[in-house]
Amino acid sequence: MDIHFYKISISGIVQGVGFRPFVYNLAYKHNCIGEVYNDADGVLIKLGCKDIEVFLDELQALAPPLAKITKITQETIEPFERSDFVIRQSHDANSSTTILSPDIAMCDACKKELFDPTSKRYKYPFINCTHCGVRYSIIKNLPYDRINTAMGVFMMCDACKKEYEDPTSRMFHAQPIGCNDCGVKTFLHVNTTTIQKDTLYHTAELLKEGKLGAIKAVGGFHLVCDATDENTVQKLRQNKHRPTKPLAILVKDFAMAKKYGVFSEKEKEVLLSKEAPIVLVKKNRSDLASAIAPGIDKVGIMVASNPLHLLLFEYIDTPLVATSANLSGEPIITTKEDIEQKLPFVDFILDYNREIINAIDDSVVQVVDEKLCILRLARGYAPLHLKLPKKIDEKVLALGANQKASVAIAFEDNLILSPYIADLDTIESIEHFQSMIANFKRFYNFDFDVVLHDSHPAYESTKIAQTFDTKKVAITHHKAHLLSVMTEPSECVSFVFDGTGLGEDGELWGGEVFVAKERKYHFKPLVLLGGEKAIKECYRVALSKLFEVYPLDEVMELELDVVKRYKSKIPLLYHLFQSKKNLKTSSVGRLFDMVASIVGVLHEQTYEGEAGLRTEALVGTLTREKRFEFTIQEGVIDIAFDFFASDFVERFYATLCSIVITLAKQEEKKVLFSGGVWQNKTLLEFVISELQKENIPYTFNTIVPINDSGISVGQIMEYING
Structure with a gap:
């Protein structure tokens, strides 16, 4: 059978999920020649092969678990001279339709390596691979390559570089790759002392002593304390200006989770999913501090889903409060300097030297009628990509409402919903809202033809809409709600x-x-x-x-x-x-x-x-x-x-x-x-x-939040359907 030559363009969530290494191995399996690289629209393959149909079938059927292919196009091209198949450096472009990958919980393979004493990543708090770990929170620009992430400043050691270039390794082209020698480092700050050795052990000891700390997580800092310590939880509430709103707890695993919450099989499945959200469930016992969720019969629980949290539980066996480090109503804090300035009451700060580029909270969900129902769309789920029912010619920005703010963009047949931002009641939250819009413009490198907003003139999102020198359309609040369900x-x-x-x-x-x-x-x-x-x-x-x-x-x-x-x-x-x-x-x-x-x-x-x-x-x-x-x-x-x-x-x-x-x-x-x-x-x-x-x-509503965080989706649906 003769070799034929093709250009294949793949769109969707195909960057940061191990897609290029997957294509490389698939090409090797079928004795294909050519190259693969990231471009502004996703992944592009130039391929010489004997049976394109088999290749395309397996491309879709065997794609990496985190990948989400939304479109594949192919065209015949002129023959090229090659004898092998390679991964090429990414190509930049003037615009992008690539879908950003969310941050994902640690996979079983990384968890196994984390506790393997023979591995150079033994107890490395930032282990990841092509199938798990940080993505959205560290991306500066597209395409998704190490140089365009917060890992760009970390030079790989020879051992990591060898794995990064090895097609048989799960670290093959894992952009945030690192180890104890060349990777991210933790720093524990207690008063004027900085500890760099055994930081997680010392952090656990401080928590056991009833201390309240700020711990840097995936998308920002958490305020953390022993969830069974009434006095420390009350101290947290008083200083955060959060008198009664429920606090989430962080647990080591499901064995610990079921001590404090009553889980159905579906709730257990969601808790342990790759998105690893906070799951609202019925309380199971009373030895949590009463101030965790006063006056209600539910508790929000999440399991340790990143290596830093999991390692912390090697030294402590009680559940921990893990709530966004901020003052009530403000966005989550991402830097040690802001913690020191805004939350000076904390007893310690556990920091690390990788920058958080895109702040993101923990997702909050519940199970209703055996269906996932998202209340706060954030880490693990966001940015959320949805397919529009039809293609559109305009590039649309929707600014949502004023409470539980989010923004959404639409182009071609794509709709992308941002992570939860905040209520637009403070200067800081308004600035965060504006930075989210700027991020979307930067990622997708285009200006908006239409800006949609709520019809309430006093909403901050409406005021921001008026600053755009483009077509603006007001969408009524409740019509946007019903259309956010995306049903006829x-x-x-x-x-x-x-x-x-x-x-x-x-x-x-x-x-x-x-x-x-x-x-x-x-x-x-x-x-x-x-x-x-x-x-x-x-x-x-x-x-x-x-x-x-x-x-x-x-x-x-x-x-x-x-x-x-x-x-x-x-x-x-x-x-x-x-x-x-x-x-x-x-x-x-x-x-x-x-x-x-x-x-x-x-x-x-x-x-x-x-x-x-x-x-x-x-x-x-x-x-x-x-x-x-x-x-x-x-x-x-x-x-x-x-x-x-x-x-x-x-x-x-x-x-x-x-x-x-x-x-x-x-x-x-x-x-x-x-x-x-x-x-x-x-x-x-x-x-x-x-x-x-x-x-x-x-x-x-299930995947699109049923509250005002889904309004921006409904605004787009109303606009495109009229």
Whole structure:
């Protein structure tokens, strides 16, 4: 059979995943000649072979585990003179369509080598190979070559260079390769002393003594302490300005994880996956510090997935708090200098001398209906690549919302969602948001033809959109939510429940039911006493609901904790209620605030969604029959609350479920869920179970976050589909 010559272009996640070494070995297997190299669009192969079909079949079927091929094109070329097959130096280009690879948990082969005393990487805290380790966090530019990463300043020793050039080694062209001789070094800073030997042992000893430290992880520093030490956890909360928001714990392995959380098989699978996220599960025991997750029945757990963390657990046998090192509301810190300046309360800093180029938090997920449901898209999953339903000619930037900010870009048939950024409430988070946009421009080396933003004029993301000298399009918040599910909306009745967002009529929405893309139903608007103050001060929403039902003198006599606690404020708030000069919202999120305050578990929130978590912890047995009465008239949903019901929370959950079932039957369409309220696993799984009984199909966000982090995806979907 004659040799034929081809040029093959491969796009997708094909850089930083061992793809060129894979192609090299595949070519060697089939006696092919030619070359392979990274270019701006992915990987390019110039190939001389006898059977192109077999080669292409195996190229796709046997690709490396971290690779994701999105497109392959081939064309016949003129014959070339070669007698072998080689990996060539990467080619730069003016633009790029390469998909960035996320940072991935350590593979079993690296874990085995990490603890092999005969290996030069024995207990090397930064071991990696072509199948695992850091990627996105160290990339400066594309193509993905060592010189374009934070490893570019580290010279390989002869032994590492030999493995790097050996096609039979799993280190073949592993760009972050290193060892104890030539690789990254750790430094432990305690007061004015710097320790360079046995740093992880000394770190563990400090943690055992009840010290609070900052430890540099993959995408930034963690604040770390013994998760069973009440005093140190309280110290962390006080200094981080995070009074009650749950803290995640880091454990050595699943054996330790199951001591502190109750895991289904699916939750175990996700916990131990290559993405290694924080998984929210039911608490299993009480010997964690009570300050870890006060007032709720869940805990976020992640396993040690990088070699530094795993080595730390060689010297300590308790779970550790591992929360982003920052002040509440600010981005994660990536440098020792910023730790010293912003978090001077830490007792020690464990640093290393490789720069973090792209800061990234830990992902947070839960399992709902046996499906992965991402709440914070970050390390392991992001940047997230999705395929658009059709090709587009423009290059589009979507700026999302204001809370849980993310950005997304779209070009050709690609959509790429950034990692979680932050709430855009501080100068630092706004700067981080802008740097994410700049990073995408740098990676893909093109200007945007269109900038999409939320319709709320006061959002920082909207203000940033106005700085672009290009076409700008506003997309309404809740329409973006429903389209973020990436399901054909005409087939659905969509329940978009969240905290707040500007509606198409200029009012504050948050409890909307769409048929196709038209809002057909909504909850009766609540009065927000004091405007935006009511978003954090739940008692204001509770009192406004009481004012709807009772005159002032009767409210003052009600045997409710919210009345007793805020009695002195009630006359003034009632006067404000009567003035009719208040913001209103149809938000279901605010209904949860009201419920939490009525039952007395929460009157003032310290973090978004706290009311939902607090009420969820109170839920007992749920049945659809145990509900409040409600009416749906002229599209307005009105619940008749019994404020003195002993099972108030359960009845509220059952009422929301009954509303969904009623409208789903009425509209005879698939049910779609989106919006932050549906992060409430108890509510969502209860509604799903009732839909299943009625044989009603349903869908909800899984890989794209169900909260505002998914808004940028929905903005793009609305724009391209009109």
